[in-house]
Amino acid sequence: MTDTCSPAVEAVPSQFLLRARQTPVYRQVDVLVCGGGLAGVAAAVAAARDGAETLLVERNVVLGGNGPLAFEIGLESCGRGISVEMFERLRAGGHVESDEAVGGSSAYDPEALKYACLDLVRDAGVSLLLSSLASDPIVENGVVRGAMVENKSGRFAILAGVVIDATGDGELAGRAGAAFREPDACSLSLNARIGGIDIEGALAARDSWPALVAAAKQTGQLDPAQPDTIALFGVTPTARRRGIAFVAGSRFAGRRGWNARDLSESEGTGRKLMRQFIAFLKTVPGFESSFVVDVAGTLAIAGARQTVGEHVLTAEEAVPIMVGANTGSEMAVPIACLKPHGVDGLLVAGRAASIAPGLHINHAALGEIAGKTAADTAADRSRIQVGVAGNLIAREQGA
Ligand SMILES: Cc1cc2nc3c(=O)[nH]c(=O)nc-3n(C[C@H](O)[C@H](O)[C@H](O)COP(=O)(O)OP(=O)(O)OC[C@H]3O[C@@H](n4cnc5c(N)ncnc54)[C@H](O)[C@@H]3O)c2cc1C
Numbered sequence: 069m070t071d072t073c074s075p076a077v078e079a080v081p082s083q084f085l086l087r088a089r090q091t092p093v094y095r096q097v098d099v100l101v102c103g104g105g106l107a108g109v110a111a112a113v114a115a116a117r118d119g120a121e122t123l124l125v126e127r128n129v130v131l132g133g134n135g136p137l138a139f140e141i142g143l144e145s146c147g148r149g150i151s152v153e154m155f156e157r158l159r160a161g162g163h164v165e166s167d168e169a170v171g172g173s174s175a176y177d178p179e180a181l182k183y184a185c186l187d188l189v190r191d192a193g194v195s196l197l198l199s200s201l202a203s204d205p206i207v208e209n210g211v212v213r214g215a216m217v218e219n220k221s222g223r224f225a226i227l228a229g230v231v232i233d234a235t236g237d238g239e240l241a242g243r244a245g246a247a248f249r250e251p252d253a254c255s256l257s258l259n260a261r262i263g264g265i266d267i268e269g270a271l272a273a274r275d276s277w278p279a280l281v282a283a284a285k286q287t288g289q290l291d292p293a294q295p296d297t298i299a300l301f302g303v304t305p306t307a308r309r310r311g312i313a314f315v316a317g318s319r320f321a322g323r324r325g326w327n328a329r330d331l332s333e334s335e336g337t338g339r340k341l342m343r344q345f346i347a348f349l350k351t352v353p354g355f356e357s358s359f360v361v362d363v364a365g366t367l368a369i370a371g372a373r374q375t376v377g378e379h380v381l382t383a384e385e386a387v388p389i390m391v392g393a394n395t396g397s398e399m400a401v402p403i404a405c406l407k408p409h410g411v412d413g414l415l416v417a418g419r420a421a422s423i424a425p426g427l428h429i430n431h432a433a434l435g436e437i438a439g440k441t442a443a444d445t446a447a448d449r450s451r452i453q454v455g456v457a458g459n460l461i462a463r464e465q466g467a
Pocket of ligand 1: 102103104105106107108125126127128131132133134135140142143144145200201202203234235236239369370391417418419420429430431432
């Protein structure tokens with residue numbers, strides 16, 4: 069039988085060249101920060117406070133990044149700088165408390181962290197563009213001069229003295245030609261916030277959770293891919309009063325936070341498994357009246373890819389910015405760990421910076437250092453000339 073699909077499949081090219089097109093320039097700034105997680109927020113605030121005209125572009129509708137969106141609510145500062153200010157803002161509203169379910173470490177209210185970030189950015193005079201994706205770096209003579217941004221209004225260029233890639237995955241750095249190191253282990257998982265829990269009753273029976281989950285897996289009520297127990301977290305004094313806490317869903321080992329297919333598959337499977345787990349919860353003492361408040365807006369990511377930088381930050385050098393460090397020493401690290409090898413005009417802050425594996429650094433601190441560096445550098449750099457009628461001819465190659 070003839071395979072009628074074959075000719076059509078063969079006719080589909082694997083690549084094609086996009087034509088150059090006139091692209092409007094939206095703004096020209098000293099420092100452009102792409103990504104509004106903790107690293108990006110701190111970078112933008114630090115740059116603006118140092119006098120740089122700063123624009124922060126975030127693809128989501130809120131700031132704060134993966135932590136609050138994925139319900140990764142454990143947080144510690146490094147005892148200095150903007151990360152302390154974030155904490156103070158949370159504490160002032162009573163939004164950071166001790167999490168009894170995970171050994172008393174700090175747990176914050178995700179909504180409050182989003183507001184704290186927004187307020188910090190506004191107070192520092194940073195210009196903000198939400199719901200906007202930084203798609204491609206603008207590279208001229210080997211130097212990153214800005215980024216293309218896409219949003220509801222279209223596609224346009226933002227020119228900058230220095231660009232900070234705080235996308236968490238080094239998206240702009242990768243498109244500018246940076247190489248990456250992949251982690252030995254990585255995974256994706258989906259958390260959910262659950263209400264209507266009788267927390268006292270639930271915790272009183274917590275020793276029985278692994279057996280209850282195992283039994284449910286045996287009867288087929290739960291999929292074998294479900295977690296081995298009820299991973300309850302965010303059990304703060306406020307959570308106890310309100311009957312609201314969080315549960316961790318299945319962890320998908322080997323799935324990468326920088327890979328679109330891994331993200332999409334984990335999101336779909338994670339949501340399906342979470343629905344099943346929430347139905348199971350209603351059969352567990354203390355959870356009989358429980359309900360879903362919300363499933364996390366994004367996946368929790370463990371293990372980041374990191375840019376191959378001009379320097380890899382060592383454990384010794386990272387001491388002043390380690391989570392929980394509180395050394396009181398000056399917050400400084402070698403700036404070369406922010407610079408991807410072979411890419412000029414761009415600093416990488418946050419998860420994708422060039423850091424020795426396994427270091428639990430405070431990403432707001434690293435972002436702050438990037439912001440200050442960018443503000444200093446931008447002041448020295450000549451700006452790209454904007455062409456006639458405020459247009460830039462951007463050459464776009466590849467799909
Ligand atoms: C259990 C756990 C505990 C942790 N505890 C701490 C802690 O105590 N202290 C600490 O500092 N860190 C902690 N971390 C790490 C914490 O997750 C990071 O600090 C945080 O993710 C900041 O990283 P980031 O800003 O680099 O990335 P992200 O939080 O991932 O932020 C990236 C931002 O960029 C946006 N973005 C991505 N691509 C684009 C694009 N193309 N255009 C525009 N916007 C884009 C995203 O929407 C997001 O807002 C912990 C992590 C875990 C898992």
